[in-house]
Amino acid sequence: MATVLEGLRPDFLDRKAYTLRHGVLGHPALELASLAKVIPALPKDSVFHSNGKLSFSDNLDSAHLDHRPGQALEEAIERLREVDAYIMVRSPEQHESFRELHAQLVSEMNEHLRSVGQQPTVSDAKLYLFIASPNAVTPFHIDRYSTFLLQFRGTKQVTVFPPWDSQVVSDEDTERYVTCDTGRPAWKPEIASRGTCFTFSPGEVLHIPFVSGHHVKNGSDDVSVSMSVIFRTPETRSLTSALNLNRRLRRVLGPLSGSVGSVRPDHGLSALKAKAWETLRGAARPLKG
Ligand SMILES: [Fe+2]
Secondary structure (H helix, E strand, O other): OOOOEEOOOHHHOOOOOEEEEEOOOOOHHHOHHHHHHHHHHOOHHHEEEEOOOOOOOOOHHHHHHHOOOOOOHHHHHHOOOOOOOEEEEEOHHHOHHHHHHHHHHHHHHHHHHHHOOOOOOOEEEEEEEEEEOOOOEEEEEOOOOEEEEEEEEOOEEEEEOOOOOOOOOOHHHHHHHHOOOOOOOOOOHHHHHHOEEEEEOOOEEEEEOOOOOEEEEEOOOOOEEEEEEEEEOHHHHHHHHHHHHHHHHHHHHHHHHHHHOOOOOOOHHHHHHHHHHHHHHHHHHHHHO
């Protein structure tokens, strides 16, 4: 298979959102006719279907329950232009039509890590599909992963906020979400101007750094079909460990938790926190067993 991601910027990985190109426009797995067959055949807990009338402040994780769709999945895919539907599919690589694409992206991500001086060991690499009616909205959220979002059909406006901007998401909320302690941080309309809006089209890709806040609005012109690859890197695994230690320290210190300090990439103290957390976790394991 030809290169999927063209124009990767090693200096921007998990530091800055940017657009690049992909080389798989027209891939047969992403055509609506194929998706209409593949998606209903996937395990039910991999498919999230809501009615698409969401706002930036809705909860992404419960949207399929809070905004129930007006039609069955098969009908929604068939009539995407006429109905309001938002369909998110986790790990379509469970189906053979996506397996080669997934393997190729993992290989390219490992090469990308090598180019930034990290160990070439991505982990938890998954694909996600997003199929939505015109004007559908993905609410504001952050992710525990690094993301490349590939557009195949229709246009999207994706607003991305700088990662680690505590005005957008407080340090405590980032720690809570990344360590799975609570749900995603809330949307705050007053921070809207801190984001950068990318309008992107078929053939383009957007990099969304680890823990960068973002929200999405599909264009009004056409149904949108996009696919993301999400993954964890040695650096983001280390940052996740440091965030876990911070969360634990805040709980222990209570009113004195202001002295815990922020976790940030390239901070020596954050690397030490990560090592401390991994040592603590390693020491705790035999006791649990
Ligand atoms: Fe996301």
